[in-house]
Every structure is written in C-alpha cells, then in structure tokens.
Amino acid sequence: MDSGSFDINEKLGELPVELRLRAVDRLKIERLRRKKSLAFRLLLIMALIGPGILVMIADNDAGGIITYAQTGSIFGIGFFIPLMFLMVPVAYFVQEMTVRLAAVTRRGHAEMIWKRYGSFWGAFSLIDLVIANTLTMITEFIGITFGMSIFGIPSLYAVIMGAAFVAVIMLTLRYHKWERVSLIIAFFNMIFIPIVLFARPDWSMVANTFLNWNVPGGLSAIFIYVLIANVGTTIAPWMLFFQQSSEVDKGIIPSDIKSGKRDTFIGACIMGTVAISIIILTGTLVFGAHRVGSPASYDIAFILQTIASKVGMLPVKLFALGMIDAGTIAAIALTASTSWAVGEAFGWPKSINLPFAAGRKFYIPGLVSMLIAAFIVLVPKAPLGFLNLTVQVIASIFMPAALLFLLLLVNDKTIMGKHVNKRWENAAIVGIMLMLIAMSALYGISVVMPKLI
Numbered sequence: 001m002d003s004g005s006f007d008i009n010e011k012l013g014e015l016p017v018e019l020r021l022r023a024v025d026r027l028k029i030e031r032l033r034r035k036k037s038l039a040f041r042l043l044l045i046m047a048l049i050g051p052g053i054l055v056m057i058a059d060n061d062a063g064g065i066i067t068y069a070q071t072g073s074i075f076g077i078g079f080f081i082p083l084m085f086l087m088v089p090v091a092y093f094v095q096e097m098t099v100r101l102a103a104v105t106r107r108g109h110a111e112m113i114w115k116r117y118g119s120f121w122g123a124f125s126l127i128d129l130v131i132a133n134t135l136t137m138i139t140e141f142i143g144i145t146f147g148m149s150i151f152g153i154p155s156l157y158a159v160i161m162g163a164a165f166v167a168v169i170m171l172t173l174r175y176h177k178w179e180r181v182s183l184i185i186a187f188f189n190m191i192f193i194p195i196v197l198f199a200r201p202d203w204s205m206v207a208n209t210f211l212n213w214n215v216p217g218g219l220s221a222i223f224i225y226v227l228i229a230n231v232g233t234t235i236a237p238w239m240l241f242f243q244q245s246s247e248v249d250k251g252i253i254p255s256d257i258k259s260g261k262r263d264t265f266i267g268a269c270i271m272g273t274v275a276i277s278i279i280i281l282t283g284t285l286v287f288g289a290h291r292v293g294s295p296a297s298y299d300i301a302f303i304l305q306t307i308a309s310k311v312g313m314l315p316v317k318l319f320a321l322g323m324i325d326a327g328t329i330a331a332i333a334l335t336a337s338t339s340w341a342v343g344e345a346f347g348w349p350k351s352i353n354l355p356f357a358a359g360r361k362f363y364i365p366g367l368v369s370m371l372i373a374a375f376i377v378l379v380p381k382a383p384l385g386f387l388n389l390t391v392q393v394i395a396s397i398f399m400p401a402a403l404l405f406l407l408l409l410v411n412d413k414t415i416m417g418k419h420v421n422k423r424w425e426n427a428a429i430v431g432i433m434l435m436l437i438a439m440s441a442l443y444g445i446s447v448v449m450p451k452l453i
Contacts (some may be wrong), residue, residue: 005026025176025251049245049266050179052116054333055095055239056267057186058415060152060322061330062143063136063191063391064233065302068275071226072282073303075216076094077201080230080279081209082260087234088272092265094235094403095243097410099260102247102417109244111344113405115411125405127347128398133338134240135391136421137373143222143327145377146300150320159374162324166331166368170339175249175352188325189274191318198307198315199284202233206280225393228439234271235401235432238337240402245340252421285310331370340364393443403429 032044071080099110107113110129114122141159148158173181215223243264252260286306308316336352342365343350350361357361407429411420423428 001245017385018319023404025263045259047120048182048256049263050250051243052095052099052260052263052265053267053270054179054182054186054329055187055243055269056091056247057274057304058330058333059234059236059239059240060093060189060192060271060326061136061140061233062327063330064275065278065323065326066139066143067229067233068278069282069286069300071230072224072279073286074226074283076287077206077280077282077283078212079211079213080226080283081206081276082213083227083230083277084234084272084275085210086440087116087231087275090432091235091239091271091418092268093425094269094406094432095264095423096241097381097406097429098240098244099247099252099264100257100416101246101406101410103254103257103260104416104419106253108166108248108340108344108350109241109406110341110407111350112244112415114345116409116415116421117405122345125402128401129237129241129341130338130365131332131396132236132395133410134369135394136236136238137331137334137370139391140194140331140374140422141377142372143323144331147320147323147327150304155378159378162328162331163370165328166335166370169332170335171353171356171363173352173374178248178352179246182329185325185329189222189322189329190270191322192274192281193323194282195315195322199281201284206431207448223358224442225341226440228393228396229444230435231439232391232393232399234275235399235418236395236421237402238334238395240406241341242333242337244336245344245350249353251341257419281315335370337366337368338369339363342366358400397440397443398434400433400440403433407433414422 019281029047032040032047035041035044068084090340101107101109101112107115110122110126113125140160144162148161149155153161169178226409247260271451282303286303304319305315307319339362340350342348343358343362346361348361350362351359354362407421407426410416411426
C-alpha cells in the first residue's frame, strides 16, 4: 500500500463502536446508491425507510387505539373521520422538519435545544418530554395488559412479558437490526384496517361525513375533551425527539432528505388509515349503545363486549392482538426516545449501537421510565379508561412549546442553510400551534367554567 492510501477497515477500527457501526451502514447505502439497476434502487429504498414509518405507526400506540375506539363509541363517525383525514398532513408537516434537522445537523432534538438555547430551556424541554413519555408509556401497558387479558393472561404476567420484551430488543440489537425488528412489529399494526370490514359499514354514510362535517350534539365539555385527546394522540412531543434522534442514529445525510420525507409520508398515511378504520368500527357497532359521557362510553371492555355481541369474538381477538402490538411498538419507541433525549442533554454516549457496558447511562433512563409506567398500571382500581384520554390531552397541551423549539431550529439559517422552512411551511406550523393553543384554552374554560360551554 502506498503512502497516499489507507486501509478503510483499519480506519473504521479506530472509531468508537457506535460510530463504526453507523459508518458501516452508511457505506452499504452508498454502495447501493452507485448501482443503477432497478433491483438495487429498490434495495436502496428499503434501506432508507425506517424512522418515518416507525414514528407514525408507533403514534398509533395502544393509547391511541383505545382513544380512537372511545371516540367512535362516544360520537360515532360524523365529525372525527374528516378530522383524522386532515390530521395526516398535519402530522407529516410537523415530522418532516425533524428529517431535515437530523440530516443537516447530525444532532438529536434534545441536544440541539440544549446547545442552541441553553440549559434552562434544555431542561424545560427535557422534563416535559420525560413526564409525557412516562405518562404515555402507562397507556401502552394498559393496552398490552388489556389485550392479553382477552386471551386469559393475568395483568402481572402481561406487564412482565411486555417490559422484558422491550428491554431485550433495546439491549441486544444494534441500530440497524433494532430498526428492522421494530418495523416488522409495526407492520402488524395494520391488522386494524381489515377489522373494519366486520362492521359492514354504510360506505356512502362514511363518505357523507366529509360533506356534512358538523359537531355532534353541539359544542360540549366532553366533545372538547375527546377532540383534544385525538389531536394529542396524532401529534405528540415524543415524536419530534424520537424521529430526529432515530434519523441521526441511522446516519441520515442531506442527500437522504427526500427519502426521509417519503418514509414519513407513507407512515402518516398508514397512521390515518388505521385511525379512521377504528373510528368506523366502533362508530358503527358501539355508538348509541350507551349514554354519551357515561362510564361505559370510555370503557374499552364494554366497547369490545358490544362488538362481540354483534359480530362475534373473532374481530375482538384481532383487536386485542392489535392492541398488544401497538403497545409493544410504542413502548419500544418511547423507551428509545427517553434514552436518546437524556443522553443528548447530558452529553452521554447516545446510540442503540452501544453495548450495554459502554452505554448503560444511555439505556437506563428509558428503561426506568418504562418500569415506572408498568408499575402504575398494576395499581388496583386505577381509572385506566379515563387515564388514557387524559394522557392524550396532556400530550396535546405540551405540544405547542415543543413545536416552538422545532420551528425556531428549522428556521435558523446558521445551522440549516438552504434547508430552512419556506414561508408557507412556517404559516402551516404556526396555524397548527394556534389550533393547539385554542383547543387547550377551550379545555381550560370547560374545566374552570363548564357552564360557558
């Protein structure tokens, strides 16, 4: 070997393990990019998908699935199907900004806030995230335990099995395999789409909801509560932190931005389709079987019992499997999100490529958050159905602050260069923030002065 050349394997061996493995993954992608045949182009597309689909399907978590089921049960299909259709582009516009930030800065969301705006705002955003993630994780174990109860598995065993599975995935797989395994688990979230066929809905009535969009029963406290819960389960703070950090760990660069956007758009479409399918299912079979706002309208057990009484146990069992899957994939994502954010904030090693011995500071925060949530679910007589909606409401209330930091970062020309937001993109995000603030204000009024609503 001449003095002007070097051995790439030797150079890779000099890197820390997490950077070495990330570099190997990038080299594979660059080799695929040089190939021009259709087969290699398809392999390249498959190699680049991941964070966008994962974040959107994980957003259809157990808490989200239960929320959509409760929504159809309480209000039917009239208002919320068009709403969820509109939430698809909202979720996409929010999340694609994290793709650009990750590709240009090669830094996670928590790290960017901490370094750009100082320790006060960094700590503020981190505390918000950890609280929201832990609360959301509770809903994942609600879904896992309830889903497994349909098959006769006690809550204690369900929690242990769910937590152990997430820990094994997190601790034993490096990023590339972790992402592939997570995508396989996420694929089964689409089980909710064919379930809607059991309801045999009147599709002309479903289509008519877009022509006669109205608030069922008029504006009320329960309507505002369910509305903000649906928005909170569609866009949530953890999603920003998860996708940006995941893209960084994947090794995305500016030339991958288009692929990252496509990945995110596909995921958003899947998310919306699943949400609409569940609302149609319960809005067709359960709506009207109880008084609006009664405890039964929130009770997922009552909802599934009603479905079983009308179309049999098969769709209920499929729904239960879907809830177990949704809770599992979201628990995986939330655990990683917490670990990435804490690691970025404190400057610790922060990669799923790390072995546990070298990255225990990285892994422990996410695992501790998961265990706290798992313990809370086992508390006797906890109001789990009401708690589920409340968690989604809290996520929606936290979201404007998270969006503000994201908007400031993605418009900072010193770090983003030509990849800053366009004016119409800024207008869209500001509109989303104002919508969230208005809904939070309405919710506050409904709590403090309910007679005004």
